[in-house]
Amino acid sequence: MSMHGGGPMGRFSTDPDQVRANNAEAPKIENLLGRIAELFSPYKLTLIATVILVIVGSGLSVIPPLLIQGAFNDGLFPASGAPNLEILSVFVLSMIGIWLVAAALGVWQTYLTSSVGNKVMGSLRVRMFAHLQSMELAFFTKTKTGAIQSRLQNDVGGVAGVLSNTISSLLGSSVTVLASMVAMLLLSWKLTIVALVMLPFMVMLQRKVGQVRAKIAGKTQESLSEMSAITQESLGVSGILLAKSFGRQASEISRYETENKNQIALQVRLIMSGQAFFAMVMVFMSSIPAVIYLVAGVLILDQDPITVGTIVAFTTAQSRLLFPMMNLLQVSLDLQTSQALFARIFEYFDLRPTIKDPVTPSSMDLKQLGVIEFDDVTFAYPGxxxxxxxxxxxxxxxxxxxxxxxxxxxxxxxxxxxxxxxxR
Ligand SMILES: Nc1ncnc2c1ncn2[C@@H]1O[C@H](COP(=O)(O)OP(=O)(O)OP(=O)(O)O)[C@@H](O)[C@H]1O
Ligand SMILES: [Mg+2]
Structure with a gap:
């Protein structure tokens, strides 16, 4: 029993390993990227505007850490001793100004991406509906009703979300990561090395945990399918009739109970393996600034003139890395999901109705309207x-x-x- 679209862990599960498993099932479509691009071609200008907004917005977010350095070194703790309120307020106001501009750009960009995403989805939905109307009766008798609905609702519906999240977060996160690294390098290349040296360990850890979770998620999915199969078999009219006629209720219940126990254990394991990883990442990321303070202390003792402003600005820039980095790890998965979505949609568009209307239909004899005639009809079911x-x-x-x-x-x-x- 397959679990196409639906159930508590259906296609739109946010669990990465679940998503991975779903993506692997997607049909293979030739020239997929070209066909996706074609769908978006009417909105080229909007898309270009979006890209520019994302790049400018993310680029802007690097400036505040650099301003922090100035605010500390020239405003709060200048060489003269007393804080210089005039300089300090210039720095503070510029920081607030930049955040305001970045936020406004963000709102504008969200508007553009979501309107393009929804327009593409809207036209796909109507095209799919119209295309399915043209399919022959046999298609509907051999396709599960749920499967058709799932394509129309989940797959086409997912397109808008995927576009507005995936593309903008891919661009935004890459620009933020790059820009934060540039800011860190500008502030202190020595501290940058210290901060970045620890990142590969985290990526390795993520991979390891991902593999473990993928295994558990696979088993969870199987167990869920098994449970829904039992439900469908035994809670239908024919299933209940069988169970009641042969007194099989107790054994059906115990079959369900066993699978249910298995399911509960798997769910808890899945959640806990994610928690452990998340906790480790948090500890890891939070300890990077602490390590940086330590290294900075060593550098100052070594007669390297590193200022308080630089240290504070550096840890700020570094802390801005975490979120976009995690985002990028997620985005690679989202990209696969969106490809799988489009592949499933195109697979349906590529279905050709076996019965086609003639290109030049002959005109109808109105006197024959309502007459049903079978003329030497021979028919065998396909298969x-x-x-x-x-x-x-x-x-x-x-x-x-x-x-x-x-x-x-x-x-x-x-x-x-x-x-x-x-x-027909
Ligand atoms: N979807 C199908 N695929 C393959 N064979 C089919 C399919 N539907 C019916 N058949 C076969 O075609 C034959 C005729 O079936 P059909 O359902 O038209 O009979 P019927 O006269 O309507 O029977 P009933 O009185 O039971 O409703 C049967 O042998 C049946 O097994
Ligand atoms: Mg019949």
Whole structure:
């Protein structure tokens, strides 16, 4: 029993390992990136404006740490001794001004990305709906209803979110990381080395924890599918009839209970493995400034003239690294998710209806309106054995408008099949 779209841990789970597992299931589509780009081509200008806004906004956020250095060294603790309020207020006001501008740019950029994202999603939704209307009846009989709804709701719906989050956070975070590093280098290259030397350990740790979590998440997913399979089997009319007729209720309940216990244990393990990692990252990131104070002390004793302003500004710049770094780790996953979303959408667009309307339809004979005529119709269900008898063989009949016709025959003789063939 597959778990397409839905359930407590459905496709839109925020758990990274769950997302990874879902992405792996996505269909393979040729020239995927080209086709995605095509969808966004009507909004080129808006997208370019967004990119510029993100770069300028993130770039601006590097300036305040540099201003902090000035505020400390020239405003609060100048060489003359007493604080220089005039200089200090210039620094403080410029910092506040920059934050205001950055915030305004952020709001504007969110407006642009979300409007493009929603417009693309809106047109995809209508196109998908129209395309599905053109599919033949057989498509709907062989596709699970839930699966079609999931494409329309979850996959198309996810496009807007993915666009507004993924693209802007990819750009924004990369610019912030780069800019913070530049600011750190400008302030002190020695302290920069100390701060960055510890980062690779964190990435390694993240990988390790990710692998462990992926395993647990896989098992959790399987167990959830198993539980929903049991529910569907035993809580339907036929399942309940079977259980009641054969007195199987107790064994059904115990089957469900066993799987439920397994599920609970897995969920707790999954949550705890994430917690442990998160706690370690927090301790790690918080201890970097402490280590920097220590190294700064050593540097000052070594006659390296490092100022209080530089140390404070440096730790500020360094602390701005954490969030965008974590973001970038997340974004690579989001990018895969968005590719999987688009792949599933395009897979449906690529379905060709087996019955096509002629390019130049012949005009209708209005006198024949409402007449149903089968003229030597032979029909076999696709997938039936080649040498078996077709379901309908050389069937001919005519029903005039207003006529009542009864189809009579043994079960399986093809009455429903005839009615399915009428709408094409
Ligand atoms: N979707 C399907 N795929 C393959 N074979 C099918 C499908 N639906 C029906 N059949 C087969 O086609 C034959 C005719 O089935 P159909 O449902 O048209 O019979 P019916 O006359 O409506 O029967 P009943 O009186 O039980 O409703 C049967 O042998 C059935 O097994
Ligand atoms: Mg029937």
């Amino acid at each position: 039936s054995e080649a040498d078996s008898e077709p379901t309908l063989k050389s069937l001919s009949f005519k029903v005039e408008p207003g006529q009542y016709v009864a189809l009579v025959g043994a079960s399986g003789s093809g009455k429903t099949t005839v009615s399915y063939l009428i709408p």
